[in-house]
Amino acid sequence: MKIAFYNTKQYDQEYFDKANQKSGHEIHYLSCHLNKETASLVQDAKVVCAFINDTLDADVLTTLKDKGVELIALRSAGFNHVDLPSAKRLNLPVVRVPAYSPYSIAEHAVGLLLCLNRGIHRAFNRTREGDFSISNLMGFDLHNKTIGVIGTGKIGQAFVKIMNGFGCEILAYDPFPSDDCTKLGARYVSLEEIYTQANVVSLHCPLTPETHHLINEAALEKMQDGVSIINTSRGKLVDSKAMIHALKKGKVGLIGLDVYEEEETLFFEDLSARGIQDDVLARLTSFPNVIITSHQGFFTHEAMLNIAETTIANINQFELDGSIQNNVT
Numbered sequence: 001m002k003i004a005f006y007n008t009k010q011y012d013q014e015y016f017d018k019a020n021q022k023s024g025h026e027i028h029y030l031s032c033h034l035n036k037e038t039a040s041l042v043q044d045a046k047v048v049c050a051f052i053n054d055t056l057d058a059d060v061l062t063t064l065k066d067k068g069v070e071l072i073a074l075r076s077a078g079f080n081h082v083d084l085p086s087a088k089r090l091n092l093p094v095v096r097v098p099a100y101s102p103y104s105i106a107e108h109a110v111g112l113l114l115c116l117n118r119g120i121h122r123a124f125n126r127t128r129e130g131d132f133s134i135s136n137l138m139g140f141d142l143h144n145k146t147i148g149v150i151g152t153g154k155i156g157q158a159f160v161k162i163m164n165g166f167g168c169e170i171l172a173y174d175p176f177p178s179d180d181c182t183k184l185g186a187r188y189v190s191l192e193e194i195y196t197q198a199n200v201v202s203l204h205c206p207l208t209p210e211t212h213h214l215i216n217e218a219a220l221e222k223m224q225d226g227v228s229i230i231n232t233s234r235g236k237l238v239d240s241k242a243m244i245h246a247l248k249k250g251k252v253g254l255i256g257l258d259v260y261e262e263e264e265t266l267f268f269e270d271l272s273a274r275g276i277q278d279d280v281l282a283r284l285t286s287f288p289n290v291i292i293t294s295h296q297g298f299f300t301h302e303a304m305l306n307i308a309e310t311t312i313a314n315i316n317q318f319e320l321d322g323s324i325q326n327n328v329t
Contacts, residue, residue, distance in 0.1 A: 016312070257293070
């Protein structure tokens with residue numbers, strides 16, 4: 001089948017070409033994001049492959065349907081960027097990669113926490129300039145600290161396992177509790193209890209209308225002074241302006257973000273020549289107790305291989321008999 005592959009980076013092409021060797025699909029790689037203006041670039045493709053920062057609203061989906069597209073293949077687990085009611089109305093199935101490597105993101109979350117806590121990012125910059133002082137680099141033992149985990153799907157479960165190894169007390173929140181987390185000693189509680197009791201809060205839940213700005217001014221006010229917050233899930237779970245306010249008054253001690261609520265036109269791009277034009281993001285990056293990475297939690301060899309192979313398998317199944325696997329509903 002002919003595939004229009006949007007938002008392409010060199011590493012995408014490398015892994016998808018390898019995964020596609022046996023299937024022989026014709027992949028047309030496009031470097032641009034998918035949006036209302038670029039949807040018209042589809043030429044005879046039956047499949048569109050999109051990423052998390054592409055736009056798949058009603059207008060885009062209608063254009064793709066009119067161009068003869070029969071399948072939307074997301075190379076991601078998240079699908080909050082897709083207008084699913086419109087896709088259903090247009091009879092345009094959407095498939096995804098439900099689990100590519102939960103360990104990659106969970107490990108990245110822990111990496112952010114460790115780096116922030118021990119000031120590794122600051123020590124790195126100091127020692128390169130010959131400054132070997134350790135003032136203002138004091139951290140805290142993770143052992144015996146209370147970790148609040150919001151969302152215990154596959155990624156949250158992997159995070160709980162790691163933090164259990166540090167000897168932490170784990171409080172968890174999820175509408176669908178995990179027996180594996182319970183066996184590790186995690187205790188399922190309300191969000192209110194996580195906000196008030198946790199020393200560290202880590203987000204591993206999807207973005208839905210209910211979770212939009214889950215971490216807002218009211219939630220932050222309930223948290224312990226000096227709380228550490230890690231978000232490797234979706235940017236819009238966090239109200240960035242409320243977070244800045246909490247940082248300025250010392251309510252929040254450490255923040256590690258792999259996502260940002262307005263990241264669509266920023267992340268995965270090199271903006272070094274013109275600087276950050278987003279004032280909120282620029283302010284966040286100015287704090288020494290904040291680390292922001294560019295949505296790279298998924299970016300491991302194992303994850304990229306699984307993403308490519310699962311996406312190609314989804315397309316193969318559709319081409320074979322029109323059936324849908326890993327359907328988004």
